[in-house]
């Protein structure tokens with residue numbers, strides 16, 4: 001069976017981080033308002049220590065929703081591929097709080113993708129060391145390394161990457177899970 005590496009945040013589920021940032025700031029930002037990969041970069045620097053404290057007490061995955069068709073398509077793909085969920089868990093702004101995030105990620109995957117064994121979870125920031133036949137991620141640099149197919153999942157922060165650049169990296173853009181299923 002061929003191996004697929006699938007990212008979690010903004011590929012399987014989304015919305016949690018922005019929801020917490022809005023709660024913290026008392027704002028109503030939408031995904032379209034965010035242009036950078038790290039949503040928390042819209043928080044003023046002087047509020048960072050307070051934000052780190054706030055974030056450390058929250059479960060980002062309580063605010064998340066599954067992206068349309070992700071469950072159904074993954075369930076079907078799991079019959080013909082070995083699926084690995086590869087997801088980073090280090091909290092950039094305060095690494096010491098990352099353990100909580102790791103636990104929350106594990107529980108979200110465990111409860112929302114019951115057809116995938118936890119043995120298929122890979123918690124790492126360095127995805128390019130993973131040797132999979134197919135890679136699916138919303139961050140272009142995570143598609144580095146060897147793979148016969150590399151799919152960039154469209155997200156708020158990657159919409160402006162030109163087609164030419166994707167081509168140079170041998171990457172195909174996909175906008176939703178139905179498109180992934182057609183390719184795979």
Ligand SMILES: [Mg+2]
Nearest residue numbers: 007009010138
């Ligand atoms: Mg992601």
